[in-house]
Amino acid sequence: MATAKADLDWKNLGFGWRKTDANIRFTFGDGKWDEGVLVSDDVIPLHIGATCLHYGQECFEGLKAYETKSGDVVVFRIEENARRLIRSCERIMMEPVPEEMFIHAVFRVVDANRRFVPPYGTGGTLYIRPLLLGTTGAMALRPSVDYLFVVFVTPVGPYFKTGFTPVDLIVEDDLDRAAPRGVGHVKVGGNYAAGMKASTRAKAKGYADALYLDPRAKRFIDEAGPANFFAITRDRQYVTPDSESILPSITNNSLITLAEDMGLRPVRRPVDVEEIFEFAEAGCCGTAAVITPVKSITYRDRVVVYCQDGRPGPVCTDLYQRLTAIQCGDAPDPYGWVRRVPECG
Template sequence: MPKIDWKSLGFGFSDVNCHIRYTWKDGKWSKPKFVKKPFISMHIGASCLHYGQECFEGMKAFRQKNGKVVIFRPEENAKRMFRTAERCVMPPVPVEMFVEAAEKVVKANIEFVPPYGTGGSLYIRPLLIGTGPQIGVAPAHEYTFIMMVMPVGAYYKGGLKPVRACILDHWDRAAPHGMGDVKVGGNYAASLFAHEKAKHDGWPVELYLDAKTHKYVEEFSTSNFLAITKNGTYVTPDSCSVLPSVTNMSLKQVAADLGWKVECRKVRYEEIKDFAEVAACGTAVVVTPVWEITRGDEVIRISDPKKPGKGLQKLFDTVQGIQYGRIKDIHGWCHEVK
């Protein structure tokens, strides 16, 4: 076993045994290679460097209560990367190849999956980039698909902690019918400036409204928006410029299983003040309760700053319970690494 202080792990890169790598050339994907060193040598004209032919994913493997190691819904990340690749004119990674790569790379680094009870997980970061040289604007002729892994710690060491969020009207994340619904690096470059400004001014997360009218809620820079109404309905925005989150998809299902009404619809900014609970959701933390949202001079108080609402706590406990094998996986979301 590697010498790791599992309890104090954060969310960051760390060295493991290897990553897995495939190349696409002459119309087909190569066999996988395990590569020990976390470096890549590529042509200085590679299309990922010049024209942003780059996309990635994020998912997790968990060591469950009974000792099994599972990956949470890798097929959904595979399908999302497939759609992203098509949008950027890159050769899509077949879903079976993606899932197989995830199994292989987790298996090759199995001792880095944090022990059950530490709250940690093995973060899996798939990456697809154009590595062939391309100086005129056009898709490359060669691509590299990499899947890397790293152990990460529990985000909430002492239970869910509500945060404050802000809306910065001066910057938008994604245009309607642009690239907001796919996972390309450019979307994060587009939000980094506002993100750093928000952080500097004391808000850990920033919420984006729709770029065209600034009337409707879209999502946070790295997570979807969800709300629970006073009569217990799960509400999440429907927009063509929001990334379809695997966590949100799972939470919607959990909410429906609990007998809650689920609405995926346009959410007006003015509605925020009437919600009982609001949260950001994504792979990294499942849900982050948001207790207050600031937009210019307007401050909307939503819920208790000290503790999460009951609805969010229930959703969080259920998804984590499934991931760690404490709750029956009735939908078959946990993909076992044998």
């Protein structure tokens, strides 16, 4: 039976937090996870000494649910998010959330918030934020023995408010987002705090976000804010940085597959910042950014402009259309990327 939708301006959601009907919480204590409970309260009780507050024992994920033309609600490559959260846990010594528990938690919370899944065709999606916190109250610097796993959702529009419209980026090479062999390759809160200064400064100067260079040589492109970077070369290669300090993006991995289908040659390799002056097109990609084409990049006193007419390039447009068509069920899904959210009762 179709769910009556919440009363929202679906076409103008923006990318912000909105209250929904429920979030789900699981507690780990005495060596095991509990069964989880759906609650409507958006506040969590936390010990003032919790390791997530002091020592950054916190990691999270981000994925989206989409309504299809037939009214089903689907999620995209959810197993990959579950596995990446496990890798984050391993790196910062947290209790991993088993893959099946992660998937079932997401299904339960999305099912409980169906009226907040933006209607098909509005361009909105339900953003899903799984969050894991070390909750043991202790002063000593050691891993928590207690954990809280929360999944909450909120309906969103595009992350960059212009949507699928090219944006301007600036290379901020005096601030690093991540350290070599640090935690840049996992999704932990500290990376985002470390990036806020460069990102805020870039936005204050009128750019959509900062583009980071690698923290070791300070010569190769890493990524852009909360998104991976890719470029299309004049001889139709899909080039994306290979770096130890960037988050392996599920969207980027998907685009690599789609690029290959389109007859492009996907290449993952270090990308020297000087190469930006040679590319035909460039883009940012991620769950929130989807594909955001890049209009220009400012690097020190030089600027390269990709979209002279202000419009996305043909390859970015083709990739965007192919990806979003699979995500919202408009195109066949030959890779088995999409899963229907079941009724959870």
